[in-house]
Amino acid sequence: MSGNKEIEIEEYLSQIWTLLDPSEQELVKDSTLIKHFKKNELIYRENEDPKFLMCIFKGKVKIYKEGIGGRNQIMRLMSPVQYFGYRAYFANEAYVTEAAAFECSTIAMIPMEIIEELIMKNNALAMFFIRELATDLGESDERTVNLTQKHIRGRLADSLIFLLEKYGTEADGCTINIYLAREDLANLSNMTTSNAIRTLSSFCSEGILTVDGRRLKILDETKLRKINKFG
C-alpha cells in the first residue's frame, strides 16, 4: 500500500513533482493523503478553512457556489491531473466555493503549510502557482461575459463545447465523456433546469446532437460553435 502510494504520487503529481528536489519530494510524499470520494460526495464546503492543496488523480470534480434560492453556479470543472482547493489559503480566506465529486474520484491532499513552506524556498514552484492562478483568473473573466451577456442558446452551446474540449469524447468520437444531470448542465450555463432541458431538446430537433439519458452525442459541432459565437 505504501509502495503503491509512492508510485501513484510520483506518477500523478507530475506537474509539480518535477519542480521539487529529492528532499522536497520526500517531504511531499510523506505528508500527502490519498482520499477517495463517492459519486456526489462533498469534498469541501463554503466557509470551511482551506487546509490542503488537492490534486485530482481520478474522476471528475465540480467547483461551485451556492447562489440565490438554491440555484448553484458551477464555476470550474476539474479533471486529472489538476490542482485545486488552494486559492482560499493563499488569499487567507475561508472557501467561497464548494467542491463535490461528479463520480467516484481519487484525490491527493497535500497540507498547505507544506506547500507554503516549499514555495518560500522553491521559485519554480511559486511560479507554477502564479501561472495557474493567472490562467484561472483569465478564464473567469472570459466566463463572466459569457454568462452575463449571451442568451440561453449561446450559453448552453458554450457549456457543451467546454465539456467536449475538457473531457473529450468516447470511442465513437462524438459522445461527450462526462454524464451530467440536466440540473448540473443548467448550473454550468446559468439557467433553470427546465430551460436546460428545453434548449437541449431544441438542439436535438435541429440535428445538432442526440440525447440518450445523460449521454450527449454531438452531431454538428460547427453549428454548435456558430450558436456559441453568434446567438
Place this chain on the structure above:
Amino acid sequence: MSGNKEIEIEEYLSQIWTLLDPSEQELVKDSTLIKHFKKNELIYRENEDPKFLMCIFKGKVKIYKEGIGGRNQIMRLMSPVQYFGYRAYFANEAYVTEAAAFECSTIAMIPMEIIEELIMKNNALAMFFIRELATDLGESDERTVNLTQKHIRGRLADSLIFLLEKYGTEADGCTINIYLAREDLANLSNMTTSNAIRTLSSFCSEGILTVDGRRLKILDETKLRKINKFG
C-alpha cells in the same frame, strides 16, 4: 525630474518596494517608466501583448471586457496604490481585457521581464503575486454569482456599495468619491444604460440617495445593503 521620480517610486511602490533588497530596488527604479493618462484614455487594449506591471499612483482606472453588441462589462476598478496589467503575462496570453483611465491618472510601468527575473530569486515577491491573484480570483467568483443571479436593483445596489467602499466619500461623508457616467455604472452592474438610469431614479424616490449629475450621495446605506442582500 529624476530625483523626483525616485521619491515617487519609493513612496508609491511601497507594497513591493519593502520586499526588495537594495540592488533589486535599484533595478526596478532604473527600469520604471512613469506615464500619464488623460481622462478616458486607453491604457492597454484587448489582444495586445502584456509588457508591463502597472501600478496606479494617481487616478482611477477601469478594467473591462468588450461584450456583445458593444456592451462592455467592467471587471475590476483600480485605485492608488494597486497593481494590474500583469495577469496575462504570467498566463502567457495576450490581454483578454482593456484598461482605461476614468480620470487623469499617473501610472508606473515596470517591464514584466524584470519582474519575472526578480520573482525567480525573491520568494517574498512571488508570494505577493500569488496573494494578489488568489484574492482577485476569489472576488471574481463572488462577482460572477452577483452579476448572474441578482436582479437589477440588487446588482445596482451592489455596485454602489462597492464604489462606496472602494473610493470612499467626500468630506460630507456620503458623496461617493468617484463620478461615473450612467453607462459605466450600467457596465459595472450588467444592465443597459436606461435601466441604470431608471433604477437610480427609483432609489432616489425611495430616499436611498440623491443624484446631482454624476455625484451620488448615499443617504440610506442600510437600505442599500438590504436591497443588495435580499432583493
Place this chain on the structure above:
DNA sequence: AGAGAAATATGTTATAAAGCACAAATATAA
C-alpha cells in the same frame, strides 16, 4: 418486483429586463 423518489419532458403563464422612441439637459467644439 413494486413503491416511492428523483429526474426528465413539455406546455402555459408571469415578469424582469431589453429595446425603442423621443424629449430634455448638459457638455463640447467651432
Place this chain on the structure above:
DNA sequence: TTATATTTGTGCTTTATAACATATTTCTCT
C-alpha cells in the same frame, strides 16, 4: 456665443427567461 454632439431621463413595447403545473420516465431502495 451658437451649433452639435453626448448624456440623461421617461414612457411604451417587446422579448427572453423564470416560474409554475403536470405528465412521464428513470432511478433507488426495501
